[in-house]
Amino acid sequence: MEHGLTLITTLTAAFGFAMLFGFIAERLKVPSLVGYLLSGIIISPSTPGFVADVNLATQLSEIGVMLLMFGVGLHFSLADILRVKYVAVMGAVGQMAASTIVTMVISHLWGYSWGEALVFGVCLSCASTVVLLKALEAKGLLQTLDGQITVGWLVVEDLMTVLILVLLPPLSSMLTGLSVPTGNTDSLWYIILMTLVRVLAFIVLMLVIGKRVLPWVLWQVAKLGSREMFTLSVLTIAIGIAYGASELFGVSFALGAFFSGMVMRESKYAHRAAIESLPLRDAFSVIFFVGVGMMFDPRILIEQPFGVLLVVFIILAVKSVVAFGLVSLFKYPLHSAITVGVAVSQIGEFSFILASLAVTLGIMQKDALSLVLAGAIFSIALNPLLFAMAPWIRNYLTKHWKFARVMNARTDPLSIMPDGVSEELLRGHVVVIGAGRVGKILSEMIRSRNIPVVVVDKDRVVIEKLREDGNEAIFGNATIPEILIQAHIQDCSLAVLTTKDDVEARKIIEILKQLNPKIEVVMKAQTEEIAHQAIIDKIAKVFEPDLLLANEMAQYVLSRYGRRNQTTDGVTS
DSSP states (O other): OHHHHHHHHHHHHHHHHHHHHHHHHHHTTSOHHHHHHHHHHHTSTTSSSOOOOHHHHHHHHHHHHHHHHHHHHHTOOHHHHHHTHHHHHHHHHHHHHHHHHHHHHHHHHHTOOHHHHHHHHHHHHSOOHHHHHHHHHHHTOTTSHHHHHHHHHHHHHHHHHHHHHHHHHHHHHHHTTOOOOTTHHHHHHHHHHHHHHHHHHHHHHIIIIIHHHHHHHHHHHHTTTOHHHHHHHHHHHHHHHHHHHHHHHOOOHHHHHHHHHHHHTTSTTHHHHHHHHHHHHHHHHHHHHHHHHHTOOTHHHHHOHHHHHHHHHIIIIIHHHHHHHHHHHTTOOHHHHHHHHHHTSOOOHHHHHHHHHHHHTTSSOHHHHHHHHHHHHHHHHHHHHHHHHHHHHHHHHHHHOHHHHHHHTOOOGGGSOOTTSOGGGGSSOEEEEOOSHHHHHHHHHHHHTTOOEEEEESOHHHHHHHHHTTOEEEESOTTSHHHHHHTTGGGOSEEEEOOSOHHHHHHHHHHHHHHOTTOEEEEEOSSHHHHHHHHHHTOOEEEOGGGOOHHHHHHHHHHHHHHHOTTOTTOOO
């Protein structure tokens, strides 16, 4: 009974204070998570009055991390990561290395030993995926190219941090300045190898077996028609796989949940799974921020104010500048470099875990852990404000810096229709949005009838291949009007949507109708609701996925094209 009451009182206090101070923060035009952090400080052991159970709050916040990462995985495919793999991998590694080195030098001059300075630098170099996702969702950037880069960047950082957590115990004697016993080198390389093997084994297991099993399980449960069973299945998969990944493969809860959501995305019930898990995800993410506040000791602000300012400067300024520079080297536009720079200017859950382990191993002092927590509090609180300032930063840089103006003018060549394309091919043509399996078959069949086709897709590799084969193709997100304008949507005859996301499809249709009110739209629908609504609104000819064959859609497009373009040769109605 006592344990139950402890849980209840912890939840009541956490949610109650979070609601109160979150409301006050919103009224003051400050991000609500600042109120959540303040709530954690108020109910922490470091402040007088009610004290919640820190261990329980920590475990509850872990559930929030799992559900949040699971939800992200439902909207983030492996193709999204591979699309930005070069900048994400090289950028994350470079940023962590550069930030760690700078922090090492500053910390050593401040009095830390080299071993302690190294670990302290690593703690400040890894950003919080949870904080990032909340910021990207709030700004509507999660599905954009900038969002894909930053999420991929932090996934790589998480993988690296997991490896560091495993290597820290065997390296502790060396980092504390003690001699390393003979023969430990082989043991260290063995640990590194086994860690990589376990992580790769988990990823392969999820992408090969989980990709087939998890959608099938969700489909079987959905056929029962029970909402409770469906919700229970989603939670079991998200939390169960995250826990199993941690216990069996040494992968963090966050990464385990992320990959489970990513493979679940293959199911046609992925959108429903995201909706069902949303309330719990939001509730437990609040607990995460409250838990961060509970670990903070305000006395560090009085005892080491200069240290706190220095840590905040490293997180907000040094990391941002390094990330900005690395993204610039990959020749991405200015807005991408600013977005990534702002996104990494905070630290979170992995920093706490790493710092706590270092204190336990005797590598770091408790004061260093307090500085890490102080840096987390201030950086998490200020990060939404930095996102809000991103447009101002962009305007300021372009006004005062020539290189920024060059970056701002950068446009991906694949997002622009080449000058050499004949205007005759860009009038009365067909625009196919989505170059997946169905889109590929459709475009090939239509093109075989000598009908001009322009393909629009978010996969840069696919667009590169289409252009190499001599086809007209545009790289970009079709929910951005400029991308559709490059496909000359205002002059086309028909548009075909093959996207799996019904919400995205509705957004695209709205933009299509604005740019070309007379356009005819052909689409497939993942759910009956969107199909019926599309028919009622008379916005599109709808093919439902269970009955869908690519050649059926192609025959319909060919027949309609023949009626709308009577002078086109070789087309039969």
